[in-house]
Amino acid sequence: MKNRLKVLRAERDWSQAELGERLDVSRQAINAIETGKYDPSLPLAFRIARLFDMPIEEIFDDRPRQD
Amino acid sequence: MTDHAKTEASKPLSRNRVMARSTFAAAVIVGLILVARALGIIPAPQDLSALGAIITCVLGATGVVGFSAWYFANTDEHDLNANLRSMAWSWIAVGVGTSCWVVLHGAGLAPVPDAVAIVLGSSVVALFAWLWLRFR
Numbered sequence: 001m002k003n004r005l006k007v008l009r010a011e012r013d014w015s016q017a018e019l020g021e022r023l024d025v026s027r028q029a030i031n032a033i034e035t036g037k038y039d040p041s042l043p044l045a046f047r048i049a050r051l052f053d054m055p056i057e058e059i060f061d062d063r064p065r066q067d
Numbered sequence: 068m069t070d071h072a073k074t075e076a077s078k079p080l081s082r083n084r085v086m087a088r089s090t091f092a093a094a095v096i097v098g099l100i101l102v103a104r105a106l107g108i109i110p111a112p113q114d115l116s117a118l119g120a121i122i123t124c125v126l127g128a129t130g131v132v133g134f135s136a137w138y139f140a141n142t143d144e145h146d147l148n149a150n151l152r153s154m155a156w157s158w159i160a161v162g163v164g165t166s167c168w169v170v171l172h173g174a175g176l177a178p179v180p181d182a183v184a185i186v187l188g189s190s191v192v193a194l195f196a197w198l199w200l201r202f203r
Contacts, residue, residue, distance in 0.1 A: 041144050
């Protein structure tokens with residue numbers, strides 16, 4: 001699943017570790033989500049959306065890649 | 068988009084996750100000692116009394132089961148997913164490894180299947196699967 005987590009994180013100048021601390025998950029979890037290797041659960045997706053104050057669908061996109 | 072996220076203060080790792088990390092590190096050390104014992108690198112105690120053996124088993128089993136339940140309840144979902152999938156691969160390794168070993172033994176190509184070797188082998192599979200899923 002595609003997501004804008006890396007962009008949103010960069011806009012706030014947060015490291016993966018910092019974002020992980022804010023969400024109470026490991027840095028590796030953030031890296032896996034950003035690179036699309038792991039899709040977060042619904043509760044974690046809601047926490048991410050709440051942290052960035054955005055709707056989930058503006059952060060995550062489950063449509064298949066066009067490339 | 069508001070700047071709500073920008074102003075939210077960074078908070079330290081939760082106490083449970085810090086404890087989980089520390090306890091996990093301790094468990095790895097204990098696991099390495101057990102593997103070393105199983106491989107004969109560290110000799111197992113031979114002169115343990117019956118009561119000592121029972122107490123050791125009860126404390127060890129209770130500790131491992133209790134810690135595992137607590138760890139799984141407190142670790143993050145990415146690590147939990149890695150644990151679940153690595154355990155699945157470990158169990159597959161037990162099934163495949165045992166089947167192959169029994170067949171090869173039947174054909175006279177391998178010694179009698181060794182349960183300890185199979186468990187150690189499946190543990191190695193679990194370890195590598197966990198490392199791959201957790202840190203790739």
